[in-house]
Amino acid sequence: MAAVSLVQGASRGIGLQFCRTLLARGPDSVVIATCRSPNSATDLQKLSQQYPSQLRIHQLDITSEADIEKTSRIITGETDRLDLLINSAGMLHPSGRGETSLKDVSAEGLSVTLMTNALGPTLMTKYFSPLLAKGLGVFGLQAAEPKARHSAVLVNMSAKVGSITDNGLGGWYSYRMSKAALNMATKNLSIELGRGRNKVICVALHPGTVDTDLSRPYHKGVPNLFTVEHSVNCLMDVINGLTLKDSGKYLTYDRTELPF
Numbered sequence: 411m412a413a414v415s416l417v418q419g420a421s422r423g424i425g426l427q428f429c430r431t432l433l434a435r436g437p438d439s440v441v442i443a444t445c446r447s448p449n450s451a452t453d454l455q456k457l458s459q460q461y462p463s464q465l466r467i468h469q470l471d472i473t474s475e476a477d478i479e480k481t482s483r484i485i486t487g488e489t490d491r492l493d494l495l496i497n498s499a500g501m502l503h504p505s506g507r508g509e510t511s512l513k514d515v516s517a518e519g520l521s522v523t524l525m526t527n528a529l530g531p532t533l534m535t536k537y538f539s540p541l542l543a544k545g546l547g548v549f550g551l552q553a554a555e556p557k558a559r560h561s562a563v564l565v566n567m568s569a570k571v572g573s574i575t576d577n578g579l580g581g582w583y584s585y586r587m588s589k590a591a592l593n594m595a596t597k598n599l600s601i602e603l604g605r606g607r608n609k610v611i612c613v614a615l616h617p618g619t620v621d622t623d624l625s626r627p628y629h630k631g632v633p634n635l636f637t638v639e640h641s642v643n644c645l646m647d648v649i650n651g652l653t654l655k656d657s658g659k660y661l662t663y664d665r666t667e668l669p670f
């Protein structure tokens with residue numbers, strides 16, 4: 411069945427690679443890609459020339475509820491369902507580097523990072539959940555029992571450093587706090603969107619340490635730096651193996667369950 415997916419934060423990095431992979435794997439699939447500056451998203455524009463009838467690009471700044479609301483209305487006019495929503499946009503910190511100690515923490519850094527990484531994805535789900543409820547259950551494994559079937563999958567791109575239990579090093583206040591908040595939102599969403607007839611599987615996924623602009627300042631000394639292709643292939647395997655029982659989980663690229 412042809413899938414309809416929405417990738418939020420698709421101009422670069424992991425989000426762009428999700429668009430590539432979803433289009434390459436599904437000859438009839440539709441990918442709706444959002445980014446804050448479509449005109450400067452040159453790689454995404456090139457991809458749309460390769461898949462003119464399957465890839466649609468819309469402007470959306472994840473820090474603006476007005477943008478999310480406006481774009482949700484436009485997309486709702488173009489599709490009657492979503493089978494997959496991936497919230498990929500994210501930032502380490504406005505400076506590009508995580509705080510190493512308390513003296514680096516600022517209200518501006520905390521609020522922009524939280525808005526981008528946690529509040530925006532939650533608002534995305536608010537506006538797009540009606541389309542997710544109408545999904546046809548193309549992604550994930552469907553249960554035999556009708557009550558355990560799902561309509562769609564929501565992926566919030568989290569990070570292992572958002573685990574409170576796993577935090578042994580400290581630092582990176584804004585990023586760690588934002589991903590911990592995103593994990594809480596994912597758990598909450600899994601409860602609310604798991605009720606009723608049209609259930610949505612909601613998961614927080616850690617992609618590994620991936621060779622992108624976000625992680626670039628920290629590449630030195632990473633023993634296992636993933637390419638975007640490898641990370642997204644692993645994440646697609648995780649997504650395709652999900653059942654409703656996995657909803658609310660915090661999983662890595664190899665399906666290991668992380669502690670909150």
Ligand SMILES: NC(=O)c1ccc[n+]([C@@H]2O[C@H](COP(=O)([O-])OP(=O)(O)OC[C@H]3O[C@@H](n4cnc5c(N)ncnc54)[C@H](OP(=O)(O)O)[C@@H]3O)[C@@H](O)[C@H]2O)c1
Binds near residue numbers: 618
């Ligand atoms: N790379 C890693 O090692 C790693 C590890 C763990 C988790 N993650 C998570 O994976 C996700 C993707 O990260 P990445 O590595 O692909 O990062 P990236 O290459 O730096 O890409 C970040 C993306 O987020 C978008 N973005 C940032 N602020 C935005 C805003 N206000 N509105 C809309 N889009 C915005 C960027 O768009 P512009 O082009 O407009 O700036 C870009 O498309 C993030 O949530 C990140 O936290 C990454």
